[in-house]
Amino acid sequence: MFFQSSRRSVSKGKLMEFTSSPFFPLVLGSIGVVALYQLLLRVRQKTHIQNAVVVVTGASSGLGRECAKVFHAAGARLVLCGRDKERLQDLVKELTGAADSQRKTYPPSMVTFDLSDTEAVASAAVEVLQCFGHVDILINNAGISYRGTILETDVQVHKQVMDMNYFGAVALTKALLPSMVQRRSGHIAVVSSVQGKIAIPFRSAYAASKHATQAFFDCLRAEVEQFGIEVSVFSPGYIRTNLSVNAVTGNGSKYSVLDKNTAEGRDPHDIAMVMLNCVSRKKKDVLLAGVFPTLAVYFRTLCPSLFFFIMASRARKEQKLKDS
Numbered sequence: 001m002f003f004q005s006s007r008r009s010v011s012k013g014k015l016m017e018f019t020s021s022p023f024f025p026l027v028l029g030s031i032g033v034v035a036l037y038q039l040l041l042r043v044r045q046k047t048h049i050q051n052a053v054v055v056v057t058g059a060s061s062g063l064g065r066e067c068a069k070v071f072h073a074a075g076a077r078l079v080l081c082g083r084d085k086e087r088l089q090d091l092v093k094e095l096t097g098a099a100d101s102q103r104k105t106y107p108p109s110m111v112t113f114d115l116s117d118t119e120a121v122a123s124a125a126v127e128v129l130q131c132f133g134h135v136d137i138l139i140n141n142a143g144i145s146y147r148g149t150i151l152e153t154d155v156q157v158h159k160q161v162m163d164m165n166y167f168g169a170v171a172l173t174k175a176l177l178p179s180m181v182q183r184r185s186g187h188i189a190v191v192s193s194v195q196g197k198i199a200i201p202f203r204s205a206y207a208a209s210k211h212a213t214q215a216f217f218d219c220l221r222a223e224v225e226q227f228g229i230e231v232s233v234f235s236p237g238y239i240r241t242n243l244s245v246n247a248v249t250g251n252g253s254k255y256s257v258l259d260k261n262t263a264e265g266r267d268p269h270d271i272a273m274v275m276l277n278c279v280s281r282k283k284k285d286v287l288l289a290g291v292f293p294t295l296a297v298y299f300r301t302l303c304p305s306l307f308f309f310i311m312a313s314r315a316r317k318e319q320k321l322k323d324s
């Protein structure tokens, strides 16, 4: 007891001594400077999106549509891309009508083209640049998924998925990159998937396209940092969109089923909000998945044989279900 209270009075004495020392105002001042710096950083984040020219591919539906909404609300000057002119026009109308009293917002522009057609992408990029004269942020979001066994899938289907998910993003990025390099600024984001980090059975074409995407944009990040250009790769788990409905099957037909995992996935608006936040904070690689997919990503690297065992048993089970 005596020992404890004497210790307390010693530390109290030391505190009094410290507060009256010439270092005390210095420490207080440093804390103040750090707090002010944090505040300035936050203010800078907001100005980063306000007035920024943001291009969103696959803006006609799902996650792209939600990205368009949240970036518009944050004051971005949008260029919406997709194939479906009518759906894009509806979104432009909706956003133009959604004025914000808190923040200056802009009526979006739109450019329609097929991302899997490399020549169409090159001329669309010229149109995209003409909308506002430059691009600050490119969000490569458009994508299609796939369902099928490798045994029964046409090579043409593998090419189709690769053309869309990988070469589409590569072509648009490459077409817009020189103007970013010239301006010594820009941010390129891409929506990959958990399946860009781990491959699961019956998704070969999709997982391969997302692994390629991850690799390309990791290389890009390293190469363009010297020009002041940021690269963010987003790897979400299941999101509640029409991705599975629009997926292509082994023979090239549409899958047309809303899978349970997709229907029970995360709200696309929440994912878009996280993306807005991460782009403004210049995050480089963002995994947006639950506990098991996240664990699976680590197990793939740290204990691959366990991961392969789980995937093989998953494949056997799914095959049995299909056959029954």
Ligand SMILES: NC(=O)C1=CN([C@@H]2O[C@H](COP(=O)(O)OP(=O)(O)OC[C@H]3O[C@@H](n4cnc5c(N)ncnc54)[C@H](OP(=O)(O)O)[C@@H]3O)[C@@H](O)[C@H]2O)C=CC1
Binding pocket: 057, 058, 059, 060, 061, 062, 063, 064, 082, 083, 084, 087, 113, 114, 115, 116, 141, 142, 143, 144, 145, 164, 191, 192, 193, 194, 235, 236, 237, 238, 239, 240, 241, 242, 243, 244, 246, 262, 265
């Ligand atoms: N939903 C999920 O569970 C997950 C999705 N993702 C990724 O999120 C991204 C967005 O998908 P999501 O919103 O879920 O799915 P959707 O099917 O709702 O949206 C896909 C978008 O891509 C566009 N698109 C498809 N093919 C082409 C093409 N050839 N040319 C131009 N645009 C095209 C579609 O536009 P159009 O109107 O022209 O068809 C549509 O706007 C994809 O990259 C996907 O891989 C990642 C992880 C999970």
Ligand SMILES: CCCCCCCCCCCCCCCC(=O)OCC(=O)COP(=O)(O)O
Binding pocket: 145, 146, 192, 193, 194, 195, 200, 203, 206, 236, 237, 238, 239, 243, 244, 247, 259, 261, 262, 289, 292, 293, 295, 296, 299, 310
């Ligand atoms: C003892 C601990 C073991 C830990 C390992 C657990 C292994 C669990 C397997 C998890 C697999 C997760 C797959 C997630 C897939 C996913 O979220 O994909 C997102 C998409 O892109 C969806 O596209 P899809 O067309 O497949 O719907």
